[in-house]
Amino acid sequence: MSYHEPVMLQETLEGLQLQPNGTYVDLTFGGGGHSKAILQQLGEGGRLFAFDQDDDARQQATAITDPRFRFIETNFRHLKRYLKLFGVTAVDGILADLGVSSHQLDEPERGFSTRFEADLDMRMDRASSLTASEIVNTYPERELHKILGMYGEVKNAKSLAAAIVAKRINAPIRTVNDLKEVLNRYAPKGKEFKYQAQVFQALRIVVNDELQALEEMLEQTAEVLRSGGRLVVMSYHSLEDRLVKHFMAKGKFSGEAEKDFYGNMQRPLEPVTRKPIEPGAEEIARNNRARSARLRVAEKI
CATH class of the missing domain: 3.40.50.150 (Vaccinia Virus protein VP39)
Known part of the structure; x- marks a missing residue:
């Protein structure tokens, strides 16, 4: 148990x-x-x-x-x-x-949790190819906006999608902390953890269909x-x-x-x-x- x-x-x-x-x-x-x-x-x-x-x-x-x-x-x-x-x-x-x-949340290397520094993975089936890192680094801004709004119910999804795209121009967003660095600038004050959870949920839903x-x-x-x-x-x-x-x-x-x-x-x-x-x-x-x-x-x- x-x-x-x-x-x-x-x-x-x-x-x-x-x-x-x-x-x-x-x-x-x-x-x-x-x-x-x-x-x-x-x-x-x-x-x-x-x-x-x-x-x-x-x-x-x-x-x-x-x-x-x-x-x-x-x-x-x-x-x-x-x-x-x-x-x-x-x-x-x-x-x-x-x-x-x-167990998946508590296993840092899986990248499901905002609590641990790890690669942005989030695959339930580790034989599949799509990872959360690929989504945030390659998906068009319009698609990111849709994902964040529809699956994470993020209220400022459009602004956040633009920020992610701007961030990845200079350096890839590879890890949990890389992504949190962007998120924390757009999270409502005092609700940073909930905001992070919404974004991680959205990415996880897409990674695993x-x-x-x-x-x-x-x-x-x-x-x-x-x-x-x-x-x-x-x-x-x-x-x-x-x-x-x-x-x-x-x-x-x-x-x-x-x-x-x-x-x-x-x-x-x-x-x-x-x-x-x-x-x-x-x-x-x-x-x-x-x-x-x-x-x-x-x-x-």
Whole structure:
């Protein structure tokens, strides 16, 4: 559990409504906290498939020798294809704990955190080629403006994009501190850390194509869940949560839900929780990174 303390563990397990002989998927294995807890509640006939594209997660998974467990080292956007490879066409529950794990944040060389000096990397899959450094040093100003505004919700995104471009003319922006030097001149006074976090979030989303991968994954969950199966998703920022909320409620990511001739909504999932479940004060005091977590649950119709 020291690798990454699972957020809202009990609420997650309750949301899945685990059946002893069911087949389940943990789409974000990380340190394995959720997976280990699921395995403890499964019977001999139960199965658990875990996905993660991070090599560190794969190493953590090697410690689990349970024959009911299978680790799949790939992005969760390939959910349906890889389950099919293992002869699985329908599952009883799917869990996705989105965002960056505590381990990734605490590993300085990954470049995810503003707390450590490191190369601007931010790749969850270290085999991929695009890094945060490449984005800040090569993307056109207009594209940087769009990224910062759309994915970081940075209010002065246009000015910051221009400043980044001006800075890189003289010297490349290679490290966390190189970028923070630019950011701190544009951050609202007293909100420097939040401002840095917004920019890092924006870059990380683009490096890992996070929102597109999330959309692809959500659409596939509706296809592989059996009737009555549960989808449990935990998100940590509004962009993720909005996509999850819309898909669970409407079966799509924008616009109004489609209706049949009788006015019934045509959607594959039924939200179990109308409002997101949030961590309690005790858990936030114990694990500060839980403070922004939002948990939503839906059931396959």
